[in-house]
Amino acid sequence: MNARVYVDGVAGGRVPALDRGLLYGDGLFETVLFVSGTAPLWSRHLARLQDGAQRLNLPLPPLPAIHDTAVQAAAGLARAAVRISVTRGVGERGYAPPAQAAPCWIVSAAAAPAVPADWYARGIRVRCCRLRLAAQPALAGIKHLNRLENVLARAEWTDAAIAEGLLGDRDGHVIGATAANLFAVRDGRLHTPAVDECGVAGVARAEVLARRETVIGRLTWEELMRADEIFLTSSLRGILPVAAIDENAFTPGPVARDLQAQWRAAGLMETTHG
Amino acid sequence: MNARVYVDGVAGGRVPALDRGLLYGDGLFETVLFVSGTAPLWSRHLARLQDGAQRLNLPLPPLPAIHDTAVQAAAGLARAAVRISVTRGVGERGYAPPAQAAPCWIVSAAAAPAVPADWYARGIRVRCCRLRLAAQPALAGIKHLNRLENVLARAEWTDAAIAEGLLGDRDGHVIGATAANLFAVRDGRLHTPAVDECGVAGVARAEVLARRETVIGRLTWEELMRADEIFLTSSLRGILPVAAIDENAFTPGPVARDLQAQWRAAGLMETTHG
Numbered sequence: 001m002n003a004r005v006y007v008d009g010v011a012g013g014r015v016p017a018l019d020r021g022l023l024y025g026d027g028l029f030e031t032v033l034f035v036s037g038t039a040p041l042w043s044r045h046l047a048r049l050q051d052g053a054q055r056l057n058l059p060l061p062p063l064p065a066i067h068d069t070a071v072q073a074a075a076g077l078a079r080a081a082v083r084i085s086v087t088r089g090v091g092e093r094g095y096a097p098p099a100q101a102a103p104c105w106i107v108s109a110a111a112a113p114a115v116p117a118d119w120y121a122r123g124i125r126v127r128c129c130r131l132r133l134a135a136q137p138a139l140a141g142i143k144h145l146n147r148l149e150n151v152l153a154r155a156e157w158t159d160a161a162i163a164e165g166l167l168g169d170r171d172g173h174v175i176g177a178t179a180a181n182l183f184a185v186r187d188g189r190l191h192t193p194a195v196d197e198c199g200v201a202g203v204a205r206a207e208v209l210a211r212r213e214t215v216i217g218r219l220t221w222e223e224l225m226r227a228d229e230i231f232l233t234s235s236l237r238g239i240l241p242v243a244a245i246d247e248n249a250f251t252p253g254p255v256a257r258d259l260q261a262q263w264r265a266a267g268l269m270e271t272t273h274g
Numbered sequence: 275m276n277a278r279v280y281v282d283g284v285a286g287g288r289v290p291a292l293d294r295g296l297l298y299g300d301g302l303f304e305t306v307l308f309v310s311g312t313a314p315l316w317s318r319h320l321a322r323l324q325d326g327a328q329r330l331n332l333p334l335p336p337l338p339a340i341h342d343t344a345v346q347a348a349a350g351l352a353r354a355a356v357r358i359s360v361t362r363g364v365g366e367r368g369y370a371p372p373a374q375a376a377p378c379w380i381v382s383a384a385a386a387p388a389v390p391a392d393w394y395a396r397g398i399r400v401r402c403c404r405l406r407l408a409a410q411p412a413l414a415g416i417k418h419l420n421r422l423e424n425v426l427a428r429a430e431w432t433d434a435a436i437a438e439g440l441l442g443d444r445d446g447h448v449i450g451a452t453a454a455n456l457f458a459v460r461d462g463r464l465h466t467p468a469v470d471e472c473g474v475a476g477v478a479r480a481e482v483l484a485r486r487e488t489v490i491g492r493l494t495w496e497e498l499m500r501a502d503e504i505f506l507t508s509s510l511r512g513i514l515p516v517a518a519i520d521e522n523a524f525t526p527g528p529v530a531r532d533l534q535a536q537w538r539a540a541g542l543m544e545t546t547h548g
Contacts, residue, residue, distance in 0.1 A: 148298065151298050
């Protein structure tokens with residue numbers, strides 16, 4: 001992996017082997033799109049990080065230092081994917097969090113992944129993952145470091161033509177994709193699954209919610225399959241219309257097109273594509 | 275934390291910041307008791323590690339090298355807690371596991387935690403945790419690095435007089451403790467919760483199962499509270515009779531006493547205590 005890495009604000013690619021982030025996944029992360037050195041959705045990433053820190057009772061390092069390091073890491077990259085991780089640092093043996101945790105924070109940057117132009121224009125092919133997300137309200141919504149479900153789901157396919165895998169819960173509801181949130185238009189209304197039992201409250205999802213009236217609730221697979229329009233949202237990849245779920249075809253629709261236009265205007269999606 | 279650390283078999287305390295173990299908790303671990311340089315339950319730890327590796331499709335480093343490094347780390351310690359972690363190493367960006375993963379492995383050792391003598395003799399006080407374990411058959415039973423549930427549960431109390439916290443699922447069943455398995459004697463039969471939906475298949479639990487006929491199944495909180503005898507099992511701490519669950523008193527019973535005698539005879543519990 002070709003990346004610049006900073007640990008606790010200092011260039012260098014290694015962390016203590018007994019960091020609780022590695023021992024237990026005891027921490028949080030954000031993957032932030034930087035465009036020409038600035039992050040258009042920075043405040044949303046920060047809000048989610050702070051929410052996660054509160055939920056995990058995790059002290060955060062100084063936020064200006066994180067920002068400055070992220071800017072430094074992204075410097076010179078036209079479009080950078082900057083990952084920020086905050087862990088509970090090194091503690092005593094065992095699960096009990098230290099009374100006074102000294103968080104460790106890691107910032108790395110690499111060129112943002114290139115998205116094929118026709119993914120934006122004609123839509124993406126996705127599949128339904130076999131893995132079902134576990135319901136855990138204590139961890140739902142936040143972007144914590146316990147991501148084995150995503151890893152196992154993403155390992156279900158290797159065909160590069162399949163852009164994403166959809167994930168549901170154990171009760172027959174669709175929740176999102178392995179690394180993106182999902183929206184569906186039904187009867188003229190925009191819907192997105194609630195992420196209070198499982199799933200991640202994506203930053204691009206939050207941006208859509210701020211721009212479009214959306215029903216947040218439960219969405220069954222049957223309801224999804226009858227939707228007029230489906231699209232995925234991702235900080236790094238923007239608005240991705242869904243053209244096929246396994247063998248079922250869909251057509252990119254006006255809501256996705258409108259959001260794509262807004263995303264491009266805000267610098268959140270490449271304008272040379274689509 | 276005062277520990278000797280080896281990364282990929284070499285003494286040194288730091289790992290790549292972009293290791294998937296840290297990025298996603300993509301890996302496994304074992305916590306092994308070494309007594310005077312040998313691990314009485316080594317083969318059970320190895321079996322669980324191999325089971326976990328198969329379930330996660332994680333290549334394991336050479337097992338003799340892991341063993342030799344663990345022995346080296348434990349050298350000179352009368353009773354050592356040796357942690358062995360295996361991660362999927364550094365890969366490309368994103369959740370997809372690399373086609374050819376180069377696993378990273380970390381071995382660390384420290385003096386095994388001292389257990390107060392009266393915990394063995396008179397039993398321990400435990401509490402019921404508010405957190406409910408999520409049901410995820412794809413991850414249940416194995417000792418993976420996604421342990422935020424355990425961290426959150428263990429963070430529910432700080433009173434050092436409370437030795438453990440019991441954890442249940444969302445359907446009213448007890449599963450185990452934050453870092454131990456649970457057994458209960460009811461109507462003359464030994465029971466332990468199934469760990470096919472959540473929980474960890476402990477190595478000490480496996481050792482009990484090999485020595486005592488045990489019913490593995492669902493156990494409700496009501497059934498637990500009416501048990502004649504309750505005890506916890508842990509590789510590091512051995513057989514711990516339960517004397518109280520919150521305000522409910524229990525008496526250490528003959529099954530726990532017999533297993534404690536067997537554990538001491540096998541060198542698995544300190545003979546100077548209890």
